Amino acid sequence: MAKIRSLDLDIREYMLKLGIQGRKASRELSRASTKSKNHALLTIASSIREAADVLKTQNDLDLVAGKAKGLDAALLDRLELTDSRIEAMAEGLEQIANLSDPVGEVNNMRYLPSGIQVGQMRVPLGVIGIIYESRPNVTADAAGLCLKSGNASILRGGSEAFHSNQAIAHCIKNGLKNAGLPAEAVQVVETIDREAVGQLITMTETVDVIVPRGGKSLIERVSEEAKVPVIKHLDGICHVYIDGEADLKMAEEIAVNAKCQRYGVCNAMETLLIDSSIAKIILPILEQRYDAESVELRGCEKTLAILPTINSASIEDWDTEYLAPILSIRVVEGVDEAMDHIHKHSSNHTETIVTENYTTSSRFLAEVDSSSVMVNVSTRFADGFEYGLGAEIGISTDKIHARGPVGLNGLTSQKWIVLGTGQVRV
Amino acid sequence: MAKIRSLDLDIREYMLKLGIQGRKASRELSRASTKSKNHALLTIASSIREAADVLKTQNDLDLVAGKAKGLDAALLDRLELTDSRIEAMAEGLEQIANLSDPVGEVNNMRYLPSGIQVGQMRVPLGVIGIIYESRPNVTADAAGLCLKSGNASILRGGSEAFHSNQAIAHCIKNGLKNAGLPAEAVQVVETIDREAVGQLITMTETVDVIVPRGGKSLIERVSEEAKVPVIKHLDGICHVYIDGEADLKMAEEIAVNAKCQRYGVCNAMETLLIDSSIAKIILPILEQRYDAESVELRGCEKTLAILPTINSASIEDWDTEYLAPILSIRVVEGVDEAMDHIHKHSSNHTETIVTENYTTSSRFLAEVDSSSVMVNVSTRFADGFEYGLGAEIGISTDKIHARGPVGLNGLTSQKWIVLGTGQVRV
Numbered sequence: 001m002a003k004i005r006s007l008d009l010d011i012r013e014y015m016l017k018l019g020i021q022g023r024k025a026s027r028e029l030s031r032a033s034t035k036s037k038n039h040a041l042l043t044i045a046s047s048i049r050e051a052a053d054v055l056k057t058q059n060d061l062d063l064v065a066g067k068a069k070g071l072d073a074a075l076l077d078r079l080e081l082t083d084s085r086i087e088a089m090a091e092g093l094e095q096i097a098n099l100s101d102p103v104g105e106v107n108n109m110r111y112l113p114s115g116i117q118v119g120q121m122r123v124p125l126g127v128i129g130i131i132y133e134s135r136p137n138v139t140a141d142a143a144g145l146c147l148k149s150g151n152a153s154i155l156r157g158g159s160e161a162f163h164s165n166q167a168i169a170h171c172i173k174n175g176l177k178n179a180g181l182p183a184e185a186v187q188v189v190e191t192i193d194r195e196a197v198g199q200l201i202t203m204t205e206t207v208d209v210i211v212p213r214g215g216k217s218l219i220e221r222v223s224e225e226a227k228v229p230v231i232k233h234l235d236g237i238c239h240v241y242i243d244g245e246a247d248l249k250m251a252e253e254i255a256v257n258a259k260c261q262r263y264g265v266c267n268a269m270e271t272l273l274i275d276s277s278i279a280k281i282i283l284p285i286l287e288q289r290y291d292a293e294s295v296e297l298r299g300c301e302k303t304l305a306i307l308p309t310i311n312s313a314s315i316e317d318w319d320t321e322y323l324a325p326i327l328s329i330r331v332v333e334g335v336d337e338a339m340d341h342i343h344k345h346s347s348n349h350t351e352t353i354v355t356e357n358y359t360t361s362s363r364f365l366a367e368v369d370s371s372s373v374m375v376n377v378s379t380r381f382a383d384g385f386e387y388g389l390g391a392e393i394g395i396s397t398d399k400i401h402a403r404g405p406v407g408l409n410g411l412t413s414q415k416w417i418v419l420g421t422g423q424v425r426v
Numbered sequence: 427m428a429k430i431r432s433l434d435l436d437i438r439e440y441m442l443k444l445g446i447q448g449r450k451a452s453r454e455l456s457r458a459s460t461k462s463k464n465h466a467l468l469t470i471a472s473s474i475r476e477a478a479d480v481l482k483t484q485n486d487l488d489l490v491a492g493k494a495k496g497l498d499a500a501l502l503d504r505l506e507l508t509d510s511r512i513e514a515m516a517e518g519l520e521q522i523a524n525l526s527d528p529v530g531e532v533n534n535m536r537y538l539p540s541g542i543q544v545g546q547m548r549v550p551l552g553v554i555g556i557i558y559e560s561r562p563n564v565t566a567d568a569a570g571l572c573l574k575s576g577n578a579s580i581l582r583g584g585s586e587a588f589h590s591n592q593a594i595a596h597c598i599k600n601g602l603k604n605a606g607l608p609a610e611a612v613q614v615v616e617t618i619d620r621e622a623v624g625q626l627i628t629m630t631e632t633v634d635v636i637v638p639r640g641g642k643s644l645i646e647r648v649s650e651e652a653k654v655p656v657i658k659h660l661d662g663i664c665h666v667y668i669d670g671e672a673d674l675k676m677a678e679e680i681a682v683n684a685k686c687q688r689y690g691v692c693n694a695m696e697t698l699l700i701d702s703s704i705a706k707i708i709l710p711i712l713e714q715r716y717d718a719e720s721v722e723l724r725g726c727e728k729t730l731a732i733l734p735t736i737n738s739a740s741i742e743d744w745d746t747e748y749l750a751p752i753l754s755i756r757v758v759e760g761v762d763e764a765m766d767h768i769h770k771h772s773s774n775h776t777e778t779i780v781t782e783n784y785t786t787s788s789r790f791l792a793e794v795d796s797s798s799v800m801v802n803v804s805t806r807f808a809d810g811f812e813y814g815l816g817a818e819i820g821i822s823t824d825k826i827h828a829r830g831p832v833g834l835n836g837l838t839s840q841k842w843i844v845l846g847t848g849q850v851r852v
Contacts, residue, residue: 030793112813116807126795208826250848253850256850257850258850352844365843366547371842372841373547373841378851381844386544386851387538387844388538399551399635400839401839413825413829415830416813417798417800418778418800418813419802419803420801420803421802422676422802423807424679424683424687424806425683
């Protein structure tokens with residue numbers, strides 16, 4: 001465990017072998033009973049709890065190496081396995097075990113005039129490749145979601161989390177073995193060679209979908225080079241719009257929470273839009289709150305007219321995902337200008353409006369074309385756990401297949417089933 | 427109308443213009459009321475009925491040119507606009523008008539422990555590019571489905587159907603104008619230059635999804651070169667498996683219908699699998715029926731032992747979509763061998779089992795991984811009309827997003843909506 005695999009084995013052959021093993025395991029997994037999948041999930045959860053000390057020791061190796069490599073604060077935060085994060089991993093797996101099995105679910109079965117009965121049955125996608133960076137908890141979440149949804153997975157974590165991931169992989173193998181499921185149902189790639197990624201994303205024969213999780217450059221590279229379909233999001237440029245008819249105290253708390261509760265995450269707010277009618281009242285209050293959190297503010301001209309001491313926002317600011325204590329602020333004339341700004345600059349991840357006006361909230365919900373659209377809630381809720389999905393494999397800002405937090409259903413598709421009594425076409 | 431557009435305008439600029447116009451129209455369309463969309467659909471339907479003679483005259487130009495070019499029988503069949511096919515186009519549009527509007531539909535709205543309310547809202551994809559070949563009725567079907575689902579469409583039909591398509595486009599423009607919707611909501615490409623396709627499939631800024639409909643070479647080219655996501659199927663290698671416990675008369679009728687009701691269609695059977703226990707009884711009966719329809723039979727060794735005068739099937743036959751009166755036949759030992767054959771040779775389009783056995787039918791339904799899996803029904807039912815979708819934009823054998831016949835829902839996606847009362851993340 002936790003030794004970097006010797007590279008004498010050719011990477012291409014090694015990855016193809018993982019693919020073939022994954023495909024084979026996926027057939028067994030697609031037929032596995034709910035009981036055995038849940039048994040595996042619960043055993044993995046207890047293995048993780050029992051291995052907490054080992055996980056932290058292995059994680060320390062990664063953290064020390066990361067600091068030596070000069071990783072920034074956001075990356076080191078993502079990399080760290082604290083007691084509460086280890087507990088959250090185990091709880092996430094238990095939550096997944098408690099969810100209904102999506103496989104075999106039949107929907108909308110109905111008779112048609114020809115006498116045939118048509119409906120849809122939910123089925124696994126097959127083999128899912130996950131490519132991620134520093135967060136080791138993704139290893140457990142991704143393995144759990146793929147397992148429950150009947151998919152085999154090939155997990156390729158970041159080299160900076162190598163020891164942490166291999167330690168988690170060991171717990172996963174325990175659980176699979178214990179439940180009588182194939183060990184190859186979850187395969188954690190045992191090399192840090194980057195060519196493994198290049199192989200994984202082009203193995204169309206054995207991999208059905210790729211989910212990249214991480215920074216923009218990783219996701220751009222994967223999307224550009226992949227031959228396998230990709231479920232992805234590039235940026236999280238999320239907006240909060242404080243409407244003229246907002247409850248101002250609620251708006252203040254949401255604006256502070258959306259920016260400051262955690263910085264290095266994709267669902268943090270990067271741009272705050274404020275209706276001009278209440279800008280003079282709320283901006284000075286917000287300035288004080290952000291000052292207390294050491295958030296750097298960058299404003300449009302109208303914002304600067306109210307808060308003259310803050311920095312001026314450049315054109316690039318509206319298109320920047322800071323992932324840091326920086327916030328751009330723009331004063332707008334009503335919901336239409338707010339939605340125009342969002343339409344132009346949003347990454348289609350998550351936007352929220354704070355308003356008490358019924359019509360304005362309805363229009364915002366219907367017209368903003370992002371994967372999550374919210375009313376009177378912090379953008380930080382855009383998350384599979386918070387949506388009750390039992391964890392998420394990623395957040396998609398693509399338009400086809402799954403949008404937003406991708407949980408169990410996003411890892412399945414629906415085939416049509418047709419039942420008849422001998423019908424033929426006339 | 428029906429004049430090939432002069433090519434002095436650079437194709438690339440022309441297509442980019444269509445893209446920008448389409449994107450603009452898609453915003454209006456996504457907000458259009460159900461009433462105005464339905465009004466447009468019904469007006470298009472009556473325009474098509476009223477223009478039946480014009481459509482047939484224009485279609486004749488295409489048919490004459492097609493015959494002169496030596497198009498084969500299957501292509502000419504697809505190209506022809508008969509009175510009943512014109513009526514079916516109009517009825518298809520009326521059926522689409524009668525369907526519920528999928529846009530804005532909210533599903534699974536529920537409260538979570540944090541107090542937020544989370545659900546999903548169905549929204550249009552945006553701009554859809556359709557690339558198709560000889561069937562002119564696709565112009566009306568595709569325009570109608572895109573319109574009802576709130577999507578702008580850019581339709582690029584085959585050069586062999588150019589006059590027919592432009593005549594249908596004229597009817598569509600009438601309907602849009604009449605309903606006060608933007609004329610660019612449906613754009614039929616007015617050039618037969620093949621470079622138009624190359625442009626359309628790489629316009630990621632203005633096109634959200636491409637649906638190619640047609641022969642394998644078209645779809646392979648589109649899939650290979652597209653930068654925009656593609657919803658597609660390559661082949662329709664459909665199987666009928668006659669189980670040892672089948673009702674033999676039912677099996678006979680299904681096997682004949684699945685092959686002979688129409689040859690040049692993707693949901694026709696190409697390979698018949700028969701359980702060895704009933705092969706001796708049913709094969710001679712089927713031989714007579716297929717002889718009467720002039721279907722050439724190609725059998726495996728076990729089939730030849732029963733029907734010694736038919737041709738022998740080569741290895742390639744099991745992977746061939748004939749689209750013609752040719753059928754390959756294989757005798758198998760039970761449902762497992764049948765499913766193994768299907769798994770190896772199917773294009774994952776449509777497979778049917780004929781059986782009276784409960785467990786065998788359940789296993790076939792659950793374990794065969796095709797976009798449509800059927801019991802005791804002809805494969806010819808795998809079709810949007812027959813499934814009650816009100817027409818189909820295509821049949822997908824991909825695994826992500828939509829599988830099988832793609833109707834209105836397949837042209838939408840679901841965004842998350844979150845309603846709160848000021849919740850912030852702790």
